[in-house]
Amino acid sequence: MxxxxxxxxxxxxxxxxxxxxxxxxxxxxxxxxxxxxxxxxxxxxxxxxxxxxxxxxxxxxxxxxxxxxxxxxxxxxxxxxxxxxxxxxxxxxxxxxxxxxxxxxxxxxxxxxxxxxxxxxxxxxxxxxxxxxxxxxxxxxxxxxxxxxxxxxxxxERYGGFFELALKAIHAAGKVLVDSSPLEAARRLFDKKWNSIPHTRSFESWLMDVLENPFVRHRYFIDAPSLCTAAHEVGFDIHAAWPSYRDTLDVYWHKETLSHEEKLRRTVQHLNRSRLSFLAGRKLYLVGSTDAVGAISASIEELVLDVDRLIGDPFGDSLPSVISRLAALRETISTTALLADDAADIAAITSTLDGFRRIFEAVARRDAPQLTALTQSDPAFISSWGQPAHFLVLRKRSEAAREGA
Structure with a gap:
């Protein structure tokens, strides 16, 4: 399509x-x-x-x-x-x-x-x-x-976009359950969430630009390591990014010059360990083995894909899978080695995943009053936005730099 x-x-x-x-x-x-x-x-x-x-x-x-x-x-x-x-x-x-x-x-x-x-x-x-x-x-x-x-x-960004897709899926269900226009359904579901943070644009523009936008879908979202690799091959170096694409904990002698390939390798490794941070919108750095990191990344990818399917079919076959995957990710986080600022950050993401699970359970029951009650009152849901949008600054390598690569 x-x-x-x-x-x-x-x-x-x-x-x-x-x-x-x-x-x-x-x-x-x-x-x-x-x-x-x-x-x-x-x-x-x-x-x-x-x-x-x-x-x-x-x-x-x-x-x-x-x-x-x-x-x-x-x-x-x-x-x-x-x-x-x-x-x-x-x-x-x-x-x-x-x-x-x-x-x-x-x-x-x-x-x-x-x-x-x-x-x-x-x-x-x-x-x-x-x-x-x-x-x-x-x-x-x-x-x-x-x-x-x-x-x-x-x-x-592909992993950071989870909550954005989840909001679209909830909105898709809400339009059916509350039997109203896209704008009215969005206000009944997300008014308190929207008003919880400052904005320079209107609620109507957010509805059009995100909730109803056919391009805010998984098939368009870009995996950060893949983008950095493609940019490297075209002839760019990474100047900066937000969130940071460089491992700011990396330490080596200031006179040492890393090759473009080594810089890319370190960046990709750092980004792979940052996927849960991107999803959560807070520092939850994966510090376990490479296999463990890969397994969590795969589970997040499957969750994001299932939520994306709900946008077109909010009561479809992927709904039970979304509910179970939210519960599984919540349990995985509790047993995974993470670098976080404090225990409150881990508690926040587990509460958020619990909140979204309860919301999708209300969707599965087709319980419109409970759905709107949760979206307008659950503190973790209201405060969670993830890290869907990333800034990346690329610098075009000079001819001399390319020859020395």
């Missing part, structure tokens, strides 16, 4: 997925402060690096992130295939007196974009995982970047 392209889906919607409706310089500065924290502290890309940089952004949507880049001094080329977004982008840049930073606004997508120019930075956030296989956009970005240029991507 194919759904075309993500922007085709967005073009049919009445709201843009990330529109924040920034109205004042103070609101823009507050938004920019969040981005500054992300880029400087987590992605090792300080704002000064953007000053005077030729930056190409794919899929800017309504343009909030682009305005931050402009405020940091970047010269922008924006490529946005959704024509409905262009008016908001131009209005934003005019309102905040940033039009002189907007070199071009082009109506096309990643695969349709063509230019003879090379850029210092290529940014693609939130949609790029739907352009598959990943090698396709990796080659495009590599071609568009200058040597040592940066590619910044924001994508759905």
């Amino acid at each position: 194919t759904e075309g392209k993500l922007f085709h889906y967005y073009e049919t919607q009445s709201v843009l997925p990330t529109f924040g409706n920034l109205r004042s310089p103070a609101e823009l500065e507050a938004y920019a402060a969040q981005r500054r924290d992300l880029f400087a502290d987590k992605l090792m890309l300080p704002p000064a690096l953007f000053r005077g940089a030729d930056l190409l952004e794919f899929g800017p949507d309504s343009g909030e992130n682009a305005m931050v880049f402009a405020g940091w001094g970047a010269e922008l080329t924006l490529v946005e295939p959704n024509r409905h977004a262009h008016e908001k982008i131009r209005a934003y840049f005019s309102r905040f007196i940033l039009t002189d930073r907007l070199s071009e606004l082009i109506l096309t997508d990643v695969e349709g974009f063509s230019t003879g120019r090379a850029f210092d930075i290529v940014d693609a956030e939130g949609f790029i995982y739907t352009v598959q296989p990943a090698e396709k956009w990796l080659h495009i970005f590599h071609r568009l970047l200058k040597p040592n240029g940066y590619a910044i991507v924001f994508y759905y």
Whole structure:
């Protein structure tokens, strides 16, 4: 089954997925402060690096992130295939007196974009995982970047996406059990969960961008080790990521230079041990044997696949399997060697898995009152979001670096 392209889906919607409706310089500065924290502290890309940089952004949507880049001094080329977004982008840049930073606004997508120019930075956030296989956009970005240029991507990670898929599966069941519209069902199920954390976008945009989005599915999610391996083969090194893709506990002499292949090997090993952390959205590092790590990874993969099947068939054959796999994973965690900050983190994930198991048991009983009562009251369910979306910053290797690889 194919759904075309993500922007085709967005073009049919009445709201843009990330529109924040920034109205004042103070609101823009507050938004920019969040981005500054992300880029400087987590992605090792300080704002000064953007000053005077030729930056190409794919899929800017309504343009909030682009305005931050402009405020940091970047010269922008924006490529946005959704024509409905262009008016908001131009209005934003005019309102905040940033039009002189907007070199071009082009109506096309990643695969349709063509230019003879090379850029210092290529940014693609939130949609790029739907352009598959990943090698396709990796080659495009590599071609568009200058040597040592940066590619910044924001994508759905396969294991971290478990809770996102589970919410979609619960919503699919809820639409049937409470017999209401997608929006009404979502509010009855997730209103308290949504309001438990701050947001710069509306509940309606979350409904459209996640719960009803046909591209938020397992078949589009990307396995982090596979992506890093593909990027290495195309000619990229990993500059930074959030969550971290480098083993920050690694220790060796500062003058030692690791080969690109050895860096990749260590990264993949670290990512394999981070899969439970990605699912849980907190540090639960797998420190057991390689076989034990592989077994837990396989059980998580099977759970994620079964939950994904529920989205299309919420009362189908995979429902009993989801319930049993949630219970099994909960028991496995209690007997697995983990590196966590404290026992509370392990207790939190076991409580969360218990909460989701009870919710899916209510779905299996077709008990609508119990379902909504659990989703609106269970503390572990309300506070759990996992780590579905990952940032990855890749650096294009120079010719000299490639020759020395």
